Amino acid sequence: MKKYILVACLAGSVSLMVACGNDSGKEEIGCDWFAGDNCWKSTVNQAKDCLPDENTSGTLSDDGTECTYEDGTKVIFNNPYDSTALDKDTYLWDFEIRGPSGTCLSYKEQSDGGFEVSSSAGTYKESGSAMVDISCPNGSEYSANGFKLLSCEQGLSILPGKAYSWTENSIYFSLLGFGENALLIIGCSR
Numbered sequence: 001m002k003k004y005i006l007v008a009c010l011a012g013s014v015s016l017m018v019a020c021g022n023d024s025g026k027e028e029i030g031c032d033w034f035a036g037d038n039c040w041k042s043t044v045n046q047a048k049d050c051l052p053d054e055n056t057s058g059t060l061s062d063d064g065t066e067c068t069y070e071d072g073t074k075v076i077f078n079n080p081y082d083s084t085a086l087d088k089d090t091y092l093w094d095f096e097i098r099g100p101s102g103t104c105l106s107y108k109e110q111s112d113g114g115f116e117v118s119s120s121a122g123t124y125k126e127s128g129s130a131m132v133d134i135s136c137p138n139g140s141e142y143s144a145n146g147f148k149l150l151s152c153e154q155g156l157s158i159l160p161g162k163a164y165s166w167t168e169n170s171i172y173f174s175l176l177g178f179g180e181n182a183l184l185i186i187g188c189s190r
Contacts, residue, residue, distance in 0.1 A: 026133065026143040031152035033144070039124055039136030040160045040177055046121035050104035051097060051185050060171065060188040067171075067188035073099045075186050078108075083168045093162070093173070097185065105185065107162075107175075115162075117175070126160060154179070 034040075050073075052058060058067040058074075064081035068074050078094040093115075096106040106118045114127030122137020132149075134142040152158060160177035170189035174182035 026141045029134075029142045029144050030148055031154060031158070033142070034149070034152065034158040034160075034177070035154045039121075039134075039138065039140065040117075043117055043119050043121045043124040043137055044105070044175055044178075044183065047097075047105035047119035048183075050099040050101065051183075052187070054184045054187070056187070058186075058188040060169070060190045062190070067186065071099075073097065073104070075188065081166075081171055083166050083171070093164075095173075095186070107173075124160075 052069045052071070052073045052075075056069055056071075058069040060067045060081065064077060066074050066076050074097070076096045076098060078096070079092055092109040092111060094108045097104045104119065107115065109115045110127065112127060113129060114125065116123050116125040118124075123135075124137060125133075125135040127133050128146070130146050132144045132146050134144065136142070149159060150156075157179050158177060161175075162173065163176055163182055164171070164173045166172070171186060172184065172188075173186040174184045176182050
């Protein structure tokens with residue numbers, strides 16, 4: 001059975017939250033920030049040259065702890081991948097992509113729905129849903145109203161997030177927030 005999940009992290013649980021306003025003292029940002037050049041895009045873009053080629057597939061280990069590509073790049077699953085035990089509602093993605101020169105990119109989900117992505121540019125962190133808090137590698141901190149973001153003229157494709165699919169023998173993981181094009185960063189099979 002093939003499962004496919006598409007998540008825009010900023011909008012994922014917005015309908016469940018009722019808080020409004022920005023009491024954090026952080027600069028409030030909106031659709032234009034996400035549509036333009038921002039620290040989400042620069043953090044991920046810094047890793048593009050060391051990520052596996054989108055047209056290649058790695059080999060997933062039997063124990064689900066790593067995926068190895070022909071060029072030596074490895075995905076290390078800190079939370080092992082087991083398609084028979086994965087629960088899309090509770091599984092927390094936590095992995096590193098390592099190339100010949102070290103860690104290229106890491107992704108770690110928090111139990112509260114937040115996540116962080118790290119590359120040589122630093123770490124991008126996002127948490128919250130109705131009011132989303134963002135921390136950039138350069139120390140800048142922002143807040144965004146999740147309800148307002150749902151009405152972005154550019155659509156949800158500009159919002160940071162993830163998309164993934166899996167079968168019993170394969171896993172694919174992409175990052176979102178780059179307009180119409182998702183960035184496939186993991187493609188592994190047994």
